[in-house]
Structures are given as C-alpha cells and as structure tokens.
Amino acid sequence: MRIAVLGTGVVGRTIATKLVQLGHDVTVGSRSQLNPAADAWKFPGGRSAAFDTFAGAAAAGDLIFNCTNGAATLTALDMAGPRNFDGKVLVDVANPLDFSTGSLRLIYCNGDSLGERIQAALPDTKVVKALNTVTAPVMVDAGRVPGDHVLPICGNDEEAKQAVRDLVACFGWDQRRIVDLGDITAARAQEAHLFMWLALADALDTYEFNFGLAVRSK
Amino acid sequence: MRIAVLGTGVVGRTIATKLVQLGHDVTVGSRSQLNPAADAWKFPGGRSAAFDTFAGAAAAGDLIFNCTNGAATLTALDMAGPRNFDGKVLVDVANPLDFSTGSLRLIYCNGDSLGERIQAALPDTKVVKALNTVTAPVMVDAGRVPGDHVLPICGNDEEAKQAVRDLVACFGWDQRRIVDLGDITAARAQEAHLFMWLALADALDTYEFNFGLAVRSK
Numbered sequence: 001m002r003i004a005v006l007g008t009g010v011v012g013r014t015i016a017t018k019l020v021q022l023g024h025d026v027t028v029g030s031r032s033q034l035n036p037a038a039d040a041w042k043f044p045g046g047r048s049a050a051f052d053t054f055a056g057a058a059a060a061g062d063l064i065f066n067c068t069n070g071a072a073t074l075t076a077l078d079m080a081g082p083r084n085f086d087g088k089v090l091v092d093v094a095n096p097l098d099f100s101t102g103s104l105r106l107i108y109c110n111g112d113s114l115g116e117r118i119q120a121a122l123p124d125t126k127v128v129k130a131l132n133t134v135t136a137p138v139m140v141d142a143g144r145v146p147g148d149h150v151l152p153i154c155g156n157d158e159e160a161k162q163a164v165r166d167l168v169a170c171f172g173w174d175q176r177r178i179v180d181l182g183d184i185t186a187a188r189a190q191e192a193h194l195f196m197w198l199a200l201a202d203a204l205d206t207y208e209f210n211f212g213l214a215v216r217s218k
Numbered sequence: 219m220r221i222a223v224l225g226t227g228v229v230g231r232t233i234a235t236k237l238v239q240l241g242h243d244v245t246v247g248s249r250s251q252l253n254p255a256a257d258a259w260k261f262p263g264g265r266s267a268a269f270d271t272f273a274g275a276a277a278a279g280d281l282i283f284n285c286t287n288g289a290a291t292l293t294a295l296d297m298a299g300p301r302n303f304d305g306k307v308l309v310d311v312a313n314p315l316d317f318s319t320g321s322l323r324l325i326y327c328n329g330d331s332l333g334e335r336i337q338a339a340l341p342d343t344k345v346v347k348a349l350n351t352v353t354a355p356v357m358v359d360a361g362r363v364p365g366d367h368v369l370p371i372c373g374n375d376e377e378a379k380q381a382v383r384d385l386v387a388c389f390g391w392d393q394r395r396i397v398d399l400g401d402i403t404a405a406r407a408q409e410a411h412l413f414m415w416l417a418l419a420d421a422l423d424t425y426e427f428n429f430g431l432a433v434r435s436k
Contacts, residue, residue, distance in 0.1 A: 101329060103403065109328040111319060138434075147432035152417070181417045185321065189417035192410045199370070199399045199407035200431070208434035213418070214365035216356075216426035 001025070001167075004061025006054055006076060008035055011093055011136045012067035016049050018140035022170050026050070029057025029080065054080035063089045063163065070096035070114050071107055074121060085125040089160045091167075092118055092187070093131045093139070095194050104198050106191055115187025119156065126160035128153060129187040130168065133197065135207035142172030149210035152179045152193075154186035179213070219243065219385075222279025224272055224294060226253055229311055229354045230285035234267050236358035240388050244268070247275025247298065272298035281307045281381065288314035288332050289325055292339060303343040307378040309385075310336055310405070311349045311357070313412050322416055324409055333405025337374065344378035346371060347405040348386065351415065353425035360390030367428035370397045370411075372404035397431070 005016040006029045019026045026049035033053050043049065050060070058064055058080040068076040073094050077085070096107035096114040108114050115129040130153040131139040138144050142151070151173045155161050165178055181189060201207050223234040224247045237244045244267035251271050261267065268278070276282055276298040286294040291312050295303070314325035314332040326332050333347040348371040349357040356362050360369070369391045373379050383396055399407060419425050 103329065104406075105329045111321065111323045145432045145434045147430075149432035152414070152421075154417075179418065179421050181421050186417045188322075189413040192413040195407040195410040196370070196414070199372075199404045200397065203370075203397050203399050204431070204433055206433060206436065210432050211429040212365075212432050213422070214363045214367035214428050214430050215422055215424060216363045218424065 002027075002060060002062045004029055004057040004064040005049070005067055006030075006057060006064060006080065007067035007069070007094075008041075009067065009069065011139070012065070013041060014136040014140055015065055015067055015093070015131075017043060018171065020047050020049050021045065027052050027057040027060040029054040031076070031079070055084060058084035061088070063091065063167070066090055066092045066094050066118065068094055070094035071098060073114060074117060077118065077121060082122055085122045087124060087126075089126045089128060089157075089163050090118065090122065091131070091164055092127055092129045095132050095191055097194065104195060106194065109188075109192060111188070113185070113187035113191050115154070115184050115191065119184045126155065126157040127184055128155035128157075128160050128164045129184065129190050130164050132190055133193050134210050138208060138210060140171045142177065145208055145210050147212055148177070149212045150177050150179050152181050152186070152190050154181040154184055154190060156183045220245075220278060220280045222247055222275040222282040223267070223285055224248075224275060224282060224298065225285035225287070225312075226259075227285065227287065229357070230283070231259060232354040232358055233283055233285055233311070233349075235261060236389065238265050238267050239263065245270050245275040245278040247272040249294070249297070273302060276302035279306070281309065281385070284308055284310045284312050284336065286312055288312035289316060291332060292335060295336065295339060300340055303340045305342060305344075307344045307346060307375075307381050308336065308340065309349070309382055310345055310347045313350050313409055315412065322413060324412065327406075327410060329406065331403070331405035331409050333372070333402050333409065337402045344373065344375040345402055346373035346375075346378050346382045347402065347408050348382050350408055351411050352428050356426060356428060358389045360395065363426055363428050365430055366395065367430045368395050368397050370399050370404070370408050372399040372402055372408065374401045
C-alpha cells in the first residue's frame with residue numbers, strides 16, 4: 001500500500017520503519033524535504049522510505065499517518081494542503097501534549113480533542129484515531145507487552161476503521177484486542193487517557209505497558 | 219472504626235451499606251438530617267447506620283468518605299465545617315462530572331482536579347483519592363469483575379494511603395491490585411479516567427468492568 005507518514009519524531013520513525021519492513025511503499029513527510037534527522041535514519045534490511053515535504057508525502061499516500069507533534073498538527077496539515085487528504089484515511093496517532101507548565105496538559109481537552117479538530121479541518125477525509133494510547137515500540141509490536149491488552153480506536157467512517165484494523169493487525173493488534181469507541185468524539189477519551197497513562201508510567205517506571213479489560217459476564 | 223459517609227446517592231448508599239455489613243460504626247451525612255431517601259434505605263441484617271447532617275456525620279467519623287456529587291462537594295464540605303475534618307483521613311470517591319452540555323465534561327480538569335481542590339480547602343486533612351474509577355457495586359466488591367484489574371489511589375500522606383489500602387482490602391481490593399499514583403495531583407489522572415471509562419462503558423454496554431495492567435518485564 002502507498003502510505004504517507006507525516007512527522008519524523010520517534011513515533012513517525014517507528015511507524016515508517018515498521019511499514020517499510022512490512023513491504024509498504026512509504027513516503028515520510030516533514031516540514032522540509034532536506035531533513036537531517038531523516039537523512040541520518042537507517043532503515044533495516046537495505047529498504048527505505050522516500051522523503052518529501054508534508055505536501056509531497058500526503059499527495060503520495062493513499063493512507064496517511066499523522067505522527068506530527070500534536071501541538072503543531074493543524075499547522076502541519078495545513079502546510080500539507082488539505083486537498084491532498086481528500087477521500088483518504090488519516091490515522092491520527094498524535095496527542096496534543098503541553099508540558100509548558102511543568103505538568104501534563106492537553107491543548108484540546110474536556111469536550112474537545114485533536115482528533116475532532118483534524119476531522120473538522122479535513123471534512124472530506126476519514127479520520128481514525130488509533131495507537132495514541134501506547135508508546136511507540138508497542139504501537140508497532142503489540143507483543144512487546146504480554147497479556148490481553150487492548151487498543152481503542154474511533155472515527156466516523158466504518159470502512160476507514162476496518163482499513164485501520166487490518167493494517168494494525170500486522171503490528172500484532174489482532175481484532176479481539178481492538179475496542180471501537182465509536183465516532184471521532186471518542187478521541188476525547190483516547191487523548192485524555194494520557195493523564196492516566198503518564199501517571200501509570202511513573203508508578204510502573206516504564207512506558208512499555210498497556211491496559212487490558214476485565215468485564216463482568218452478564 | 220467510626221466512619222462517616224457524606225452523601226446519600228448510589229455511591230454513598232453502597233459504601234455505607236458495605237461498611238455496616240463489615241461491622242463499622244457508620245454515620246451517614248446529608249444536607250438535611252431529615253432525608254426521605256435515607257429514611258427509606260433498608261440495611262441488610264437488621265443493622266443500620268446513624269443519620270445526621272454533613273457536619274454531624276463529619277464530626278462523628280474518624281475516617282470520612284466523600285460520596286457527594288462532585289459538582290457540589292466543595293459546598294458540602296464547607297457545610298460540614300472544615301474543622302470537623304482536621305487530622306482525619308478523607309477518602310474522596312467523587313467525580314466532578316458535568317453533563318449539562320449533553321456529553322461528559324469535568325468541572326476541574328487539565329491541570330486541576332476535585333481531589334486537589336478538596337486538599338487545598340482542607341489543608342489539615344489527609345485526602346486520599348480512591349474508588350472513583352469503578353462503578354459503585356465494584357467499589358465495594360472487586361470480585362464482581364473477574365481478573366486482575368486494578369485500583370489507582372493517590373494522596374500526599376503515606377499513612378493515610380495505607381489506612382485506605384487496609385480498608386479497601388475488605389472490599390476485595392487486595393494489595394497487589396492497588397496502584398499508588400503518588401501525591402494528590404494524580405487525582406487529575408484518576409478523574410480524567412472518566413472520559414475513557416465512559417467511552418468503554420458505552421462500547422462494552424456495561425458499567426461492571428475495570429482495567430488491568432499489562433507490563434513488559436525489564
């Protein structure tokens with residue numbers, strides 16, 4: 001599949017590397033096509049991704065991962081050219097984190113979310129919020145964490161959610177691990193999970209964890 | 219133990235009933251001592267709680283559960299008389315929920331929490347946030363939900379947290395299930411969990427669930 005990965009931070013590099021390993025035709029987009037971080041990036045096995053601007057990458061992908069910094073996502077998507085997303089699936093992995101006060105805040109929160117902002121900015125795009133609730137190495141390899149932990153996803157388009165389910169199955173997230181939280185307003189829950197996620201990471205002294213579900217039988 | 223339960227909603231009734239069953243000397247506090255809801259309340263086994271005003275109950279308890287509506291908690295604690303809490307452990311079970319817009323919002327959120335507001339209002343009280351992350355029947359009976367699900371707690375005072383651990387052990391929350399998230403600022407995480415909790419409740423079509431932890435070994 002022709003896949004664009006927007007963002008060259010840890011999340012973008014981790015996802016792009018995995019997609020290349022899986023044999024996809026990957027274009028990585030960043031603010032500038034001449035990106036020293038991207039140039040220094042070593043892909044395993046001799047294969048590589050193409051590198052382009054946000055706009056070039058978005059145009060090249062049939063499915064697009066948003067791995068930009070959540071604080072800069074809306075600007076990055078605007079730079080990428082909204083038309084380049086029309087009719088496509090956008091997997092929003094970003095969290096709108098703000099540590100400027102010394103503790104975690106979310107830029108959009110409490111009745112708002114980045115996922116919804118993206119969907120509003122790109123009304124002809126099928127936005128699916130996914131993978132934002134785990135650390136990057138676990139995103140692309142669910143088996144790094146033992147047990148029946150789960151991946152919440154949400155979005156307005158059922159076919160788009162199915163496409164994302166199929167794709168993340170190759171990251172180890174088989175269908176029974178995926179919890180569909182409904183439409184894109186559930187991005188509020190997935191992003192607000194960062195408060196609990198970070199508190200648990202501190203308590204557990206690791207980022208390599210996830211939550212599972214225990215449910216009473218009816 | 220002499221325990222006060224402030225609030226006569228589902229959470230207060232559930233916790234007070236369980237504490238009476240466990241043999242504690244329970245005083246339930248409400249806005250008015252003449253409370254039709256409380257009068258109609260049937261305790262199992264012929265034992266009962268005493269009923270009093272918020273102030274009378276707080277004065278009678280050595281340990282106090284805040285089970286008031288989170289939107290009204292600070293007013294209720296003021297009515298109860300801050301002096302009645304001095305030196306005591308206050309277990310804050312409340313969530314500052316606001317459904318006035320039709321979807322969930324939190325009155326204190328994103329760098330703030332009810333738990334912190336209570337601690338600030340009652341500086342000589344040892345506030346422990348606990349049990350707010352599960353539905354009432356599960357609060358007092360962890361075994362209603364199968365599996366190794368967990369209970370986050372937080373607070374500034376280690377002895378107070380240990381007292382709460384000991385008490386909730388009698389609700390089925392044995393020590394390995396309890397995750398200490400640190401000081402009372404982690405109430406931000408425990409309260410913001412309500413966004414994910416409610417989304418999961420919708421997806422699972424039940425309130426009788428909880429989350430467990432899956433952690434990669436180091």
